[in-house]
Amino acid sequence: MAQTIVNSKSNKATTNWKVWLGVVPFFLFALLFLFLPSLRLVTASFTAPDGSFTLDNIRQLFTVPVIVNAYKLSIQISAVTAIGGGIFGFLLAYSVTVGGLPKSLRSVLITFSGVASNFAGVPLAFAFVATLGRQGFITHILRDYFGMDVYAAGFNLYSFAGLSLVYMYFQFPLMVLIMAPALDGLKREWREAAENLGASTTQYWLRVAMPVLLPSILGAMILLFGNAFGAYATAYALTGGRIGIVTIQIGAQIRGDVLYNPGLGYAMAIGMVVIMAISLAGYSWLQAKTERWLK
Amino acid sequence: MSYLSLSNVTKQFGDTVVVDNFNLDIDKGEFVSFLGPSGCGKTTTLRMVAGFEVPTSGKIMIEGVDITDKAPNQRNVGMIFQSYALFPNMTVAQNIGFGLTVRKEPESVVKSRVAEMISLINLEAHANKYPYQLSGGQQQRVSLARALANRPQVLLLDEPLSALDAKIRVSLRAEIRSIQKALGITAIFVTHDQEEALSISDRIVVMNAGEMEQVGTPFEIYNFPKTRFVANFVGSLNTADAEVVDPTKGLVSVDGVQFTSAEGTKERKKGDKIKVAIRPERFSFAALQHKDNVVDAKIENITFLGSVVRIQVKIGNTNFNMDTFNNPFLELPKIGSIEQVTCSKEAVLVLDE
Known part of the structure; x- marks a missing residue:
């Protein structure tokens, strides 16, 4: 019997070792490209150009107007596109799930959303320049065939509104991808039970469906906020740095064509990490609430 | 109303x-x-x-x-x-x-x-x-x-x-x-x-x-x-193909073995093919309990189901289940033995298709 136990333990140890071997590449990757750079971010944020310890980089986050404005701009653009993309994405997801549109349309929309939510950076910026830029394809069609000169009317692709429009391209599909399963999770019996108890459709949505969906909607919008907040290449490729969002300011501080203060750049990145962490904590809390309800 | x-x-x-x-x-x-x-x-x-x-x-x-x-x-x-x-x-x-x-x-x-x-x-x-x-x-x-x-x-x-x-x-x-x-x-x-x-x-x-x-x-x-x-659909049931032998007396034949049914054959005529049904619990071994349907049955199998014991029997060439309540003093027949089993004529149902 004793021999059997020893063999069993030995087998278990071998199995465990093999299981751990499978996850080694992931941990190695995370260590090299997440934990060590994060550690470097933290230490460098408190380092002066001469290598000494300083709190000046952190202080500048709250005192230098350009930096404060960069955060404000990033938060504004992230909030606008999260809310806009959230509403638009939710309505689309609603239409193809409980809204009763043909099922074939649902698969088309979900496939499109899967692709579009990952279509960002330089290709996206170029696509918009080619379509809605001053000499863009759509701009020309609108002007030549419909007599609508959008630029004369005040639209500018290279402005806050233009950048928000471009961000929306990857924001609303992400909302569709997150909300479609949540809307599928609304049980038909809830609606029927509500109707059976005398509720109108509006009362059902206000008292049952929306409260059940609200954590998912808010959670998804927080994700959209984070998605936009961390975007860099799209904004840089589209505006060439004219719109000073946080990611572009960090790039300027670290790359150093005109500005060069890597310590401040790292401190700004820490500020972003804090904002993203708060966003993700909010998302996790809301998700946990929904999961508990739907157990 | x-x-x-x-x-x-x-x-x-x-x-x-x-x-x-x-x-x-x-x-x-x-x-x-x-x-x-x-x-x-x-x-x-x-x-x-x-x-x-x-x-x-x-x-x-x-x-x-x-x-x-x-x-x-x-x-x-x-x-x-x-x-x-x-x-x-x-x-x-x-x-x-x-x-x-x-x-x-x-x-x-x-x-x-x-x-x-x-x-x-x-x-x-x-x-x-x-x-x-x-x-x-x-x-x-x-x-x-x-x-x-x-x-x-x-x-x-x-x-x-x-x-x-x-x-x-x-x-x-x-x-x-x-x-x-x-x-x-x-x-x-x-x-x-x-x-x-x-x-x-x-x-x-x-x-x-x-x-x-x-x-x-x-x-x-x-x-x-x-x-x-x-x-x-409701309850367990033995069903068997049968033929009307004497409609006025309710006499039917299942593979040559005759049963009497209390009702259901009066509107039929001799030689009609019908379906009869008998619930398993309506059979019993007490051969003298009923005079109507006493037939020889070969014990094929016995299954213990807790409160009930199910006995599979062969009557003529047709298999039937019979259920009897379990009790610690129950005397069960031997598998392979021939026993007399019985059921009342009310237990023999004639079904519509």
């Missing part, structure tokens, strides 16, 4: 007839079960009473009022779902009070009715819990209280016990029946479980392929099934 009446109700989905010309009158305070296999139309019929399906033709009336075309939220009908369908974002008390709140009842009425209902289902300690914090049985009791809080004219129960384990199922069905009796509410209970239907109902409607096969009390349905389907 009946309290709830379904007249010539038919439901078609495309070309498929799911419920065909269904007619039923239910009295006030009556507990009626729709019993049948999956796809027989019982749930569709229930959903038409609730208003979730609109009949293709026919009429549904409650207390003389035609509700056929009324929206579900315009009918005063309570429904309990198999999956409980409690609102996950509301506590037990909020769930129970939902119907009263959306009907804009005064706060004091909502409060007192919720308290009354919670006490009815004995869940006072759980009033502020959410559905996920309750067991399946507790959730279904809340669902019952929620449906009753509006004081509905009719209570509809769509397989409410199917998702529960066996013990809870038995205790909850007794609780449902006792609450229904206490409140005197008219109820329709959908189930595919014959034991459930037999134990809880005043009347049972056995359904098959969208049609009513038989309507009767549990006693009638079990003891006097009118069709082969009912006989097979």
Whole structure:
């Protein structure tokens, strides 16, 4: 019997070792490209150009107007596109799930959303320049065939509104991808039970469906906020740095064509990490609430 | 006039007839079960009473009022779902009070009715819990209280016990029946479980392929099934092909072995091919108990089923099951032996196809 136990333990140890071997590449990757750079971010944020310890980089986050404005701009653009993309994405997801549109349309929309939510950076910026830029394809069609000169009317692709429009391209599909399963999770019996108890459709949505969906909607919008907040290449490729969002300011501080203060750049990145962490904590809390309800 | 009446109700989905010309009158305070296999139309019929399906033709009336075309939220009908369908974002008390709140009842009425209902289902300690914090049985009791809080004219129960384990199922069905009796509410209970239907109902409607096969009390349905389907679906049954030997005496032949039937052969003539049925518990070994049907049977197998012992016997060339109650002093025959078995002539049923 004793021999059997020893063999069993030995087998278990071998199995465990093999299981751990499978996850080694992931941990190695995370260590090299997440934990060590994060550690470097933290230490460098408190380092002066001469290598000494300083709190000046952190202080500048709250005192230098350009930096404060960069955060404000990033938060504004992230909030606008999260809310806009959230509403638009939710309505689309609603239409193809409980809204009763043909099922074939649902698969088309979900496939499109899967692709579009990952279509960002330089290709996206170029696509918009080619379509809605001053000499863009759509701009020309609108002007030549419909007599609508959008630029004369005040639209500018290279402005806050233009950048928000471009961000929306990857924001609303992400909302569709997150909300479609949540809307599928609304049980038909809830609606029927509500109707059976005398509720109108509006009362059902206000008292049952929306409260059940609200954590998912808010959670998804927080994700959209984070998605936009961390975007860099799209904004840089589209505006060439004219719109000073946080990611572009960090790039300027670290790359150093005109500005060069890597310590401040790292401190700004820490500020972003804090904002993203708060966003993700909010998302996790809301998700946990929904999961508990739907157990 | 009946309290709830379904007249010539038919439901078609495309070309498929799911419920065909269904007619039923239910009295006030009556507990009626729709019993049948999956796809027989019982749930569709229930959903038409609730208003979730609109009949293709026919009429549904409650207390003389035609509700056929009324929206579900315009009918005063309570429904309990198999999956409980409690609102996950509301506590037990909020769930129970939902119907009263959306009907804009005064706060004091909502409060007192919720308290009354919670006490009815004995869940006072759980009033502020959410559905996920309750067991399946507790959730279904809340669902019952929620449906009753509006004081509905009719209570509809769509397989409410199917998702529960066996013990809870038995205790909850007794609780449902006792609450229904206490409140005197008219109820329709959908189930595919014959034991459930037999134990809880005043009347049972056995359904098959969208049609009513038989309507009767549990006693009638079990003891006097009118069709082969009912006989097979409700309880265990031995069925065998037979031939009428003497219609006036009720004499039939099963593979050359003669049985006497108390009824059912008078309208037939000699030589007619028929189907006879005998419930396993109607056979016994006490050969002198009945004079009508005493036949030789070869003991093929014996299976112990707890409270019952099932003995497989061969009579002529036909296999039959016979059940006998278990007791510690039961003397069982040997497998392979020939024994005399008997059943009364009332036990030999002649079935319509």
